Amino acid sequence: MKTAAKRAHRLDRTASPRAIATLLLACAGANASAADFLDQRRVEPIQGDVAAGAAKAVVCVACHGPNGNAIVPTFPKLAGQRAEYLHSRLSEYKHADAKLPYYAASPMPVQAQALSEADMHNLAAYFAAQKPMPSPTAANTPPGETRGERLYREGDSARGIPPCQGCHGANAEGGPVAAGDQYLVYPALRGQHAPYLSARLSNYRAGWPYRASGDYIMAGVARTLDDESIQAVAAWLAALPPQEQH
Numbered sequence: 001m002k003t004a005a006k007r008a009h010r011l012d013r014t015a016s017p018r019a020i021a022t023l024l025l026a027c028a029g030a031n032a033s034a035a036d037f038l039d040q041r042r043v044e045p046i047q048g049d050v051a052a053g054a055a056k057a058v059v060c061v062a063c064h065g066p067n068g069n070a071i072v073p074t075f076p077k078l079a080g081q082r083a084e085y086l087h088s089r090l091s092e093y094k095h096a097d098a099k100l101p102y103y104a105a106s107p108m109p110v111q112a113q114a115l116s117e118a119d120m121h122n123l124a125a126y127f128a129a130q131k132p133m134p135s136p137t138a139a140n141t142p143p144g145e146t147r148g149e150r151l152y153r154e155g156d157s158a159r160g161i162p163p164c165q166g167c168h169g170a171n172a173e174g175g176p177v178a179a180g181d182q183y184l185v186y187p188a189l190r191g192q193h194a195p196y197l198s199a200r201l202s203n204y205r206a207g208w209p210y211r212a213s214g215d216y217i218m219a220g221v222a223r224t225l226d227d228e229s230i231q232a233v234a235a236w237l238a239a240l241p242p243q244e245q246h
């Protein structure tokens, strides 16, 4: 008992993303059916063809905006996002059961159906290489120290909220790549639309989607967040000026 408490305390203090992820995965992984499970813990860097991706992206930009800078704030920006994360999401949509909640409400399973593995690599490389633009609706000035920023940087140990930056990077630019290949799929969050971020966090909290190893990690994180915390952290992230993430 004493040792377990000590260990928990130490985990809380050092909060290494790998330790948190392992813990959360161990809690959640028991529900995963092996055939349906997308293990993102070992991913290869994406080497797509940007020009081929641009040609394929014509249909995507109708929703995701010019060069992947979505105008509609419930549609995610893709510009400057990690290629490995984009590829992982496309692969998830392609193989998802479109009748399940979350997927049933998303246009993406249908969009991804028609894509080959090469298309997904090329599209991921294309959108990752695009310049992220400020949102027309966001303030795009870094707000001062707010509840959202505190949650992002420090979490809230009293409520079990881990610091987001441990996994999503000190500047919300995506996971620390130097720390290992699994972090390639930890997405950038800075400058993303707040309504999209809030919807994703609420979905994770409700257990959706539930297919990739990262979903289990984020479900564990999101269950610690109340609505107010979701709004606060989403608003803070959305107002961060875009920066090229690689």
Ligand code: HEC
Residues within 6 Å of the ligand: 056, 057, 059, 060, 061, 062, 063, 064, 074, 075, 076, 077, 078, 086, 087, 089, 090, 106, 107, 108, 111, 112, 123, 187
């Ligand atoms: C009809 C509108 C529409 C079209 C066309 C569309 N998307 Fe999407 N896409 C969405 C919406 C809405 C979401 C967010 C909802 C969700 O999570 O499924 C999304 C989510 C995504 C995501 C996940 C982003 C993230 O941050 O997790 C990726 C990647 C993506 N789309 C890529 C594409 C690509 C590539 C194409 C073209 C082949 C495309 N989309 C076409 C509407 C669209």
Ligand code: HEC
Residues within 6 Å of the ligand: 017, 020, 021, 040, 076, 088, 151, 152, 161, 162, 163, 164, 165, 166, 167, 168, 185, 186, 187, 188, 189, 192, 197, 200, 201, 212, 213, 214, 215, 217, 218, 221, 233
């Ligand atoms: C232990 C690591 C870890 C921590 C801590 C963590 N995340 Fe995540 N997060 C991930 C991973 C991995 C994914 C990618 C899941 C996937 O592939 O769909 C993700 C995805 C997300 C997404 C979806 C992004 C998109 O473009 O759709 C949001 C939003 C998010 N995290 C917000 C947060 C917030 C806010 C916090 C802090 C309260 C946080 N995360 C803490 C690992 C983490």
